[in-house]
Amino acid sequence: MLTKYEYDKLGNLVETLTFSVSGLSSSQIDTHIADRDNAITISQTLYDESGRVLVTVGPYDADATTLPSGTENVYDSLGRIVETRRWAAVSIKLVDLVVSGEVIGRETDPVATVANAWDGVTPATAPTNIGWESNLDLPVIIESATLDADLIGPLSYSKTEYDTAGRVDYSTSIEEVWDDTASGYIFKEQRTTYKYDVAGKQTEVIDPLGYTVTAYADGIALSLPDGIERPKVISTGGLSVDDDHKTVTTYDGTRRKKVTDAREYESGASTGDFTTEFTYDVLGRVVTTKHPPVKVDGATAVNVYSHVGYDGLGRKVWQSEQTTESDPSNLDLDQDCRQFTYDAAGRLERVSLP
CATH class of the missing domain: 2.40.128 (Lipocalin)
Incomplete structure (x- = not known):
């Protein structure tokens, strides 16, 4: 096996290809790997204007008849990843990097304005080329009450929010399950909240089971080219803290004194059954x-x-x-x-x- 790395003009690794070169001579290998169609697996990366990883794809089978899923990163003004979205059938627009008539690497499509998925609001007009696509179309974030057939949002996402001290305040992910009572899909926001004492030590972690979440869909699933179904959201509920499923840490000065597992706070649990204590x-x-x-x-x-x-x-x-x-x-x-x-x-x- 041979691995070939392709870089852009800034030295960013944008593509990795693997080839089978068993039984080939040195000259045959050069010819073989010059043709990307001979690759066995491909990985690609798209960078934003600050050099941060925006979208990644692969490694995926180069002979696959459908495009692979990909991951998009969203950054805040401080450069922290605050959201990760998973998209279906992602393709990154790379072209050959040519200098003096010779191909020396790969680069993002020069006419592209690299950006995150369009939120349908900013800019007011849908961009034509952001350097990558989902299902061979512009990726669009859907957060409204309706979902048009040609505007399919991400398959899933996770989100992190920080407090003013730069600590993780809470993280959120989405789970989609069918609910017989609602006769439709329930979109559960799986939220985990973190609490701290005045010294900045983490004292509580309220996990997703510590919340009551309601968000329903009409049960109509849209069929994507790769067979994945995504339901239409018609109503969204809020999050309320039940405070009955959390992990609590208490300290002796700066040291952990005891940690109480979330099961301690479940209905019917016996006090002390899920607590670990430390002696120093x-x-x-x-x-x-x-x-x-x-x-x-x-x-x-x-x-x-x-x-x-x-x-x-x-x-x-x-x-x-x-x-x-x-x-x-x-x-x-x-x-x-x-x-x-x-x-x-x-x-x-x-x-x-x-």
């Missing part, structure tokens, strides 16, 4: 982890622990398996722990299992 030594190293209670063969749930021991140089010299023993001094290192041995240079030399 005077140097701030974790020495004991108290895990959530477990049941063995239907018996009453018991707490389990894991312990770690260090030598005078701060190296981990033993680590216990999970055990019901809460006091590490009662452990038999040979029976209950993995032990670590180091050489004179401090390199890990051996791990002895219990």
Whole structure:
């Protein structure tokens, strides 16, 4: 196998092709890879005017009869990726880069004005060439209550929003499922929210199950060329926090004291059943982890622990398996722990299992 890399005039890698060259001589290889139709797989990348990756495609089978799906990145004014959209049948408009009559690489179509998918609003008139297409047409973002047959939005998307301190405030993705009660598709905005304390430490993560989401479609699915169906949205509901499915972290100073799993807040859960607690030594190293209670063969749930021991140089010299023993001094290192041995240079030399 041989891999060929194509760059644009700015040195950006815009295309990668793989070829099978088994049994070919050097001169035959040069001729073989000069023809892109001989490629086995192709990957392509489109960059914006700032040199950031805007759209990626592949690697995909060069002999495929349908175009591959591709990923589009959307950036905010600070250069952060705030949205990722997945589109069907994506093609990037690349042409040969010719200098002095010789092809030296590939580049974006010179007449294209590279841009993200059109939102139907700005600019007021649909652009004619943004450097890439979906289903051989201009990719258009659909967020309105109706969806015209020739304006099919992205297959899926994920979105990230930041607070004023630059921390992730929440992330959102879309899930489309059929709902028998609604007799149509339900578009679920799968949102995860992050909360922080005054020191900037993450204290809560409210996952998608901690929200009530409603968004319905009329059940009429549009057929894309590759057979993928996308429903028409006719109504969209909002997000409301139930606050019953979140992961909560509490701290002892700057150290994690305990982490409570989201299942703790589900209806009927027993307090403490899904909490992990950490104990530290005077140097701030974790020495004991108290895990959530477990049941063995239907018996009453018991707490389990894991312990770690260090030598005078701060190296981990033993680590216990999970055990019901809460006091590490009662452990038999040979029976209950993995032990670590180091050489004179401090390199890990051996791990002895219990």
